[in-house]
Amino acid sequence: MNDADDLPLSPVSEPGEVGLVAPSDFVSKESFVCDSGQVLPGYTLRYETYGRLNAARDNAILICHALSGDHHCAGIHSLSDRKPGWWNNLIGPGKPVDTHRYFVLCANVIGGCQGSSGPASINPATGRAYGVSFPGVTIRDMVRAQHRWLQSLGVTALHAVIGGSMGGMQALQWAIEYPSFVRRVIAMATTARESAQGIAFNEVGRQAILQDPGWNGGDYPRNGGPRVGLAIARMMAHITYLSDAGLDRKFGRRRRAVATTPGTATVTAEPAANEAAGAAATEGAGTAPGFASFEFEIERYLRHQGQSFINRFDANSYLYITRAIDAFDVAGEGSLEQAFAPVQAESLIVGFTSDWLFPPEQNRDIALALLRAGKRASYAELNTDLGHDSFLLESPQLYDLVRGFLR
Amino acid sequence: MNDADDLPLSPVSEPGEVGLVAPSDFVSKESFVCDSGQVLPGYTLRYETYGRLNAARDNAILICHALSGDHHCAGIHSLSDRKPGWWNNLIGPGKPVDTHRYFVLCANVIGGCQGSSGPASINPATGRAYGVSFPGVTIRDMVRAQHRWLQSLGVTALHAVIGGSMGGMQALQWAIEYPSFVRRVIAMATTARESAQGIAFNEVGRQAILQDPGWNGGDYPRNGGPRVGLAIARMMAHITYLSDAGLDRKFGRRRRAVATTPGTATVTAEPAANEAAGAAATEGAGTAPGFASFEFEIERYLRHQGQSFINRFDANSYLYITRAIDAFDVAGEGSLEQAFAPVQAESLIVGFTSDWLFPPEQNRDIALALLRAGKRASYAELNTDLGHDSFLLESPQLYDLVRGFLR
Numbered sequence: 185m186n187d188a189d190d191l192p193l194s195p196v197s198e199p200g201e202v203g204l205v206a207p208s209d210f211v212s213k214e215s216f217v218c219d220s221g222q223v224l225p226g227y228t229l230r231y232e233t234y235g236r237l238n239a240a241r242d243n244a245i246l247i248c249h250a251l252s253g254d255h256h257c258a259g260i261h262s263l264s265d266r267k268p269g270w271w272n273n274l275i276g277p278g279k280p281v282d283t284h285r286y287f288v289l290c291a292n293v294i295g296g297c298q299g300s301s302g303p304a305s306i307n308p309a310t311g312r313a314y315g316v317s318f319p320g321v322t323i324r325d326m327v328r329a330q331h332r333w334l335q336s337l338g339v340t341a342l343h344a345v346i347g348g349s350m351g352g353m354q355a356l357q358w359a360i361e362y363p364s365f366v367r368r369v370i371a372m373a374t375t376a377r378e379s380a381q382g383i384a385f386n387e388v389g390r391q392a393i394l395q396d397p398g399w400n401g402g403d404y405p406r407n408g409g410p411r412v413g414l415a416i417a418r419m420m421a422h423i424t425y426l427s428d429a430g431l432d433r434k435f436g437r438r439r440r441a442v443a444t445t446p447g448t449a450t451v452t453a454e455p456a457a458n459e460a461a462g463a464a465a466t467e468g469a470g471t472a473p474g475f476a477s478f479e480f481e482i483e484r485y486l487r488h489q490g491q492s493f494i495n496r497f498d499a500n501s502y503l504y505i506t507r508a509i510d511a512f513d514v515a516g517e518g519s520l521e522q523a524f525a526p527v528q529a530e531s532l533i534v535g536f537t538s539d540w541l542f543p544p545e546q547n548r549d550i551a552l553a554l555l556r557a558g559k560r561a562s563y564a565e566l567n568t569d570l571g572h573d574s575f576l577l578e579s580p581q582l583y584d585l586v587r588g589f590l591r
Numbered sequence: 592m593n594d595a596d597d598l599p600l601s602p603v604s605e606p607g608e609v610g611l612v613a614p615s616d617f618v619s620k621e622s623f624v625c626d627s628g629q630v631l632p633g634y635t636l637r638y639e640t641y642g643r644l645n646a647a648r649d650n651a652i653l654i655c656h657a658l659s660g661d662h663h664c665a666g667i668h669s670l671s672d673r674k675p676g677w678w679n680n681l682i683g684p685g686k687p688v689d690t691h692r693y694f695v696l697c698a699n700v701i702g703g704c705q706g707s708s709g710p711a712s713i714n715p716a717t718g719r720a721y722g723v724s725f726p727g728v729t730i731r732d733m734v735r736a737q738h739r740w741l742q743s744l745g746v747t748a749l750h751a752v753i754g755g756s757m758g759g760m761q762a763l764q765w766a767i768e769y770p771s772f773v774r775r776v777i778a779m780a781t782t783a784r785e786s787a788q789g790i791a792f793n794e795v796g797r798q799a800i801l802q803d804p805g806w807n808g809g810d811y812p813r814n815g816g817p818r819v820g821l822a823i824a825r826m827m828a829h830i831t832y833l834s835d836a837g838l839d840r841k842f843g844r845r846r847r848a849v850a851t852t853p854g855t856a857t858v859t860a861e862p863a864a865n866e867a868a869g870a871a872a873t874e875g876a877g878t879a880p881g882f883a884s885f886e887f888e889i890e891r892y893l894r895h896q897g898q899s900f901i902n903r904f905d906a907n908s909y910l911y912i913t914r915a916i917d918a919f920d921v922a923g924e925g926s927l928e929q930a931f932a933p934v935q936a937e938s939l940i941v942g943f944t945s946d947w948l949f950p951p952e953q954n955r956d957i958a959l960a961l962l963r964a965g966k967r968a969s970y971a972e973l974n975t976d977l978g979h980d981s982f983l984l985e986s987p988q989l990y991d992l993v994r995g996f997l998r
Contacts, residue, residue: 220884303881316880380838380889381830387890388827391897392799395819402880412802420795420827423788428950431787437920473723473809474710475911477627478918482787483794490798504882511885513844540947543835 202234202259202269202276202283207299210291210333222319225308229333230299231255231291234275235283237339242367244339245281245590246330247271247290248347248354251421251505252497254298257290258283273578280586286343293354294329295321295504303500304406316402321504323350323512327357331365344368344590345529348575349542350505353512356550360514363528370586372534372575375546376520376553377513382541385424386506389417393499402500414499415490422489427538427571435482520553530560532589534582536574537567562589608675609641609666609683609690614706617698617740629726632715636740637706638662638698641682642690644746649774651746652688652997653737654678654697655754655761658828658912659904661705664697665690680985687993693750700761701736702728702911710907711813723809728911730757730919734764738772751775751997752936755982756949757912760919763957767921770935777993779941779982782953783927783960784920789948792831793913796824800906809907821906822897829896834945834978842889927960937967939996941989943981944974969996 207230216224232255237244247257249270258275260268275281275288292300295318303318334342345366347355352374359366375382393399396413404410423431514523531554535547544565551563566581568574575582614637623631639662644651654664656677665682667675682688682695699707702725710725741749752773754762759781766773782789800806803820811817830838921930938961942954951972958970971992975981982989 220881222881314881316882318881320881320884377844379835380842380844380887381833381835383844383887384830384838384889384893385827387887387893388823388830391826391894392823395823397804416795416799416802416823419798420792423791423795426788428786428788428947431791435787437784437787437790474627474629474721474725474727475723475907475914477727480787480790480794480917482791486791486794487798500882507882510887540835 200276200278202272204263205232205234205256205259205261205269207232207255207261209299210336212329212332212336214332216294216325216329216332218319218325219322220320224301224319227294227301227329228299228305229255229291229294229301229329231289231333232257232259232269233290233337234258234288235286237287237337241338241340243286243343244334244341245286245288245343246334246345246358247275247281247288248326248330248345248351248358249290249293250347250349250351251502251509252418252493253351254296255290255292255300256298258288270576273576274583274586280583281346281590282587286590287339289334289337289339291330291333293321293326293505295326295501295508297498297501298496302498303402303504304498313403313406315500316503318500318504321508323353323357323508324361326508327354327361330354330358331362340365342366342368344370346370346586347374348372349374349572350509352542353509356514359527359529359531360523363526366529368589369527369529369531370534370589371531371547371550372582373536373539373542373547373572374550375512375542376523376550377515378510379546383510385421385541386510389421390503390506392416392420393503396499399499402503404499406498410499411494414494414497414502415487417502418493418497419486419490422486424541425571425573427540427569429538429569430571431482433569435480435485438481440479440481440484520549521557524554524557524559527554527557527559531562532585533561533563534575534585535563535565536570536572537565538569539572539574541572607683607685609679611670612639612641612663612666612668612676614639614662614668616706617743619736619739619743621739623701623732623736623739625726625732626729627727631708631726634701634708634736635706635712636662636698636701636708636736638696638740639664639666639676640697640744641665641695642693644694644744648745648747650693650750651741651748652693652695652750653741653752653765654682654688654695655733655737655752655758655765656697656700657754657756657758658909658916659825659900660758661703662697662699662707663705665695677983680983681990681993687990688753688997689994693997694746696741696744696746698737698740700728700733700912702733702908702915704905704908705903709905710809710911711905720810720813722907723910725907725911728915730760730764730915731768733915734761734768737761737765738769747772749773749775751777753777753993754781755779756781756979757916759949760916763921766934766936766938767930770933773936775996776934776936776938777941777996778938778954778957779989780943780946780949780954780979781957782919782949783930783957784922785917786953790917792828792948793917796828797910797913799823799827800910803906806906809910811906813905817906818901821901821904821909822894824909825900825904826893826897829893831948832978832980834947834976836945836976837978838889840976842887842892845888847886847888847891927956928964931961931964931966934961934964934966938969939992940968940970941982941992942970942972943977943979944972945976946979946981948979 396410535544803817
C-alpha cells in the first residue's frame with residue numbers, strides 16, 4: 185500500500201472539513217444492458233470526489249449511498265449551505281475516511297433522481313421523461329454503472345468500498361462482481377437478502393405512491409406527481425430508520441399546542457406548502473373534529489419529514505430503488521458462501537443493536553458466510569439505541585473501527 | 592367464589608365449541624359525557640354473551656377487543672360461517688375461558704363500527720351520520736360505556752376482565768376505574784402508555800386516510816369513503832402485528848408468477864374488487880413497467896389484508912380508535928404505581944418476546960408497577976416468534992396460564 189501521508193492538503197478544504205465541493209457528471213454514450221435485459225442507450229452518473237488520486241492509483245475509496253441518499257456525501261455546495269453532505273461526519277481531512285490520505289468518490293445511483301439517469305430523465309428516443317418505461321434496475325446494475333464511471337476516471341482499483349443500508353448492499357455486490365478491483369469492504373446496517381418484512385414495508389410505501397391520483401401511471405410533471413403518496417411512504421419508512429427507545433427519548437408523549445383544527449394537519453401536495461395550509465377544516469371554523477383534539481410532537485415531526493422529502497425526491501425513483509432493494513439476494517438459489525466465493529477483499533461488517541430494519545443478525549450472517557467461504561472478514565456489533573440510522577450518526581466507536589480497518 | 596362446575600351446558604353449544612350465537616344491542620337513552628367534555632345523547636353497544644350468569648352473579652368475564660376486533664369473539668353466526676369469532680380458540684366449553692363455568696361477555700367499543708355507536712352512527716339531532724362530529728373517545732370512555740351496559744344486565748362484579756393490545760388497555764382501565772367491580776385482570780401484549788413509535792405508526796395510517804380524496808372531511812357514504820387510504824393504513828398496521836421471523840417463515844422471498852402487469856397490482860376502492868381489477872395498465876397491454884417485473888407473495892398477502900379490511904371497517908372509526916390508543920397513558924402526569932393505587936384486582940400480565948408493537952418490557956413494566964403499588968400481580972413472558980398477534984394464536988402455554996389464573 186502506498187503511503188499517502190505526504191499527500192498535500194486539498195486546496196478546497198478547511199482544516200477538518202472537506203469544504204466547498206461541486207458535483208460532476210459522468211456521461212456514458214455506450215449502451216448499458218440492465219439485469220432485466222432492457223437496454224439504456226447510455227446513462228449519466230452525477231458524482232463528487234474529495235481528496236486526490238495518488239500516483240499509484242491505489243488510494244480510491246468509493247462511498248455508496250442508501251435509498252434516499254445521493255452523491256453529495258461530504259462538504260458543502262455553497263457557503264450558505266445549512267447542511268453538509270450526508271456522511272460529512274465520517275469523511276474529511278483527518279476524519280475516519282481521511283481525505284488527506286484517500287481519494288473519495290460517491291455517485292448518485294442509476295435509477296436515482298439527483299442527477300443520475302433514472303425515471304425522471306429524458307428518454308432521447310421520445311424527448312420525454314422515461315417514467316415507468318425506464319428499465320428496472322438492480323443493485324448489480326448500480327454497481328456495474330459505477331464500474332464504468334470509475335474506469336473513466338482512471339481508477340483501476342479501490343482501496344475500499346463503504347456503504348450502509350442499500351449502500352452496504354452495493355459494497356457487497358462490488359466485492360463479488362469485481363473481485364480484483366476491491367481491496368476492502370465496509371458494509372454497515374445492511375443485509376445479504378432483503379427480508380419479507382423489508383419487502384412488506386417497501387410495498388406499503390409503493391402502494392401509497394401508486395394509489396395517489398397524481399401518480400398517473402408514472403407520467404407527471406417535475407415537482408408534481410404523487411407528492412402526498414410519496415410523503416406518506418417517507419413517513420412510514422422514516423419510522424423504520426429509528427427506534428422505539430430513540431423516539432421515546434426524543435419525543436416521548438409530548439403534546440403540542442395548536443391553534444387550528446389540531447390533528448388534522450396533513451402533508452400537502454404543494455411544493456412549498458406550509459403546514460397550516462394542510463389543516464383540513466372539517467367543521468365550522470375553529471371546531472376540531474372529535475378524533476383530533478390534540479397533537480403529539482412525533483406526529484408533527486413525521487409530517488415534516490414527509491413534506492421535506494417530496495421537495496427533493498422523485499416518486500418513480502422511489503418505486504425503482506425500493507424494488508432494487510427488494511430484489512437484492514446475494515445468495516439467490518445457492519448459498520451465501522457460494523455467492524461470496526469470488527471475493528478477494530477483506531471485509532468489515534458492522535451491525536447496530538437497535539437496527540430493526542436490518543437487524544444485527546443479518547449483518548452477522550454476512551460476516552459468518554464470508555468466513556465460511558474462507559475470506560478475511562470481521563464483524564462488529566455496536567450498541568446503540570438509535571435504530572437503523574445509527575450508521576449515519578456520530579459514533580466514536582464506529583470512527584475508530586473505520587479508521588483502523590482502512591489503514 | 593361460586594362453584595360453577597354444576598351449571599348445565601348452554602343449549603346452543605356443541606361439545607368444545609360455543610356454537611351458534613347472535614349479537615344483541617344495549618341501548619342507553621341517558622346522555623353520556625365523554626372525557627373530552629362532549630356529550631352523546633345516548634349510545635348503543637352491540638354485544639354477545641356465551642354461557643350463563645350464575646345465581647351469585649359472580650361468574651362474569653368481560654372480554655375487551657383490540658383496534659380491529661369486535662363483539663364477536665367466539666362461536667359462529669350461521670352454520671355457513673367460515674370463521675368463528677376472533678378469540679374462539681380461547682373461549683368455549685372446556686376451553687381456558689370455559690363457558691360451562693363462566694358467563695362471557697364482549698361488546699364492540701364505543702367509537703367502533705360493528706354495531707356500537709361511532710362516527711358512522713346516525714346523529715339523532717341531524718338524521719345524518721355523525722362523521723367527525725362524533726365526540727372523541729378514550730379508552731376510559733370505552734370502559735365507562737361498558738360499565739353502564741353490564742349494570743343493565745345485572746352484572747354487579749366481574750370474575751375477570753381479559754384483553755390483548757387495546758383490549759389490555761381497557762382491562763387495566765377497568766381495574767382502575769371500577770376497583771370493586773373487577774376481581775381479576777388479564778392484560779396481554781399491551782402497554783400502560785402508548786409509545787412515540789406506536790403513535791407514529793398510527794399517524795401514518797391516519798394520514799393515508801385523511802389524504803384520500805374519498806375521506807371528504809369525514810363525510811362519505813357507507814361502503815364508500817377513503818377505502819384506498821384505509822387499505823394502506825391496514826397494510827402498514829398489519830406488518831406491525833407480525834414479526835420479521837414469522838414473515839420470513841411464512842413468505843420468505845417467494846415470488847409469484849403473474850399474468851398481467853405484475854407489481855402494479857393495487858388495492859382498489861371497489862367494495863367487491865378482485866385483485867386483477869386493481870392492476871394498473873401503465874403501458875401497452877402486457878408490458879410491465881420497469882420497476883415491476885416480479886411480485887413477492889408477501890406483497891400479495893398484504894394487499895389482500897388491506898382489501899378485506901375495507902369491506903368490514905369504517906375509516907372514521909379507524910381515526911377515532913387509533914386516537915384513543917395514542918391518548919392512552921395510565922400514569923398521566925404522575926407515576927404508574929400512583930395510577931394503580933385504587934386497584935383491587937389480582938393481575939396477570941402477559942408479554943410475548945417477538946411483539947415489537949407492545950414489547951415485553953412494556954408489559955413487564957405494568958406488572959412491576961402493580962407490585963410496587965402493593966397489588967397482587969404476576970408477569971409471564973411467552974417465547975414466540977409470531978409478533979404482536981401471538982396473543983390471538985394457538986398457544987398451549989397461554990391457555991394453561993389463563994385457565995390456571997381464572998380458577
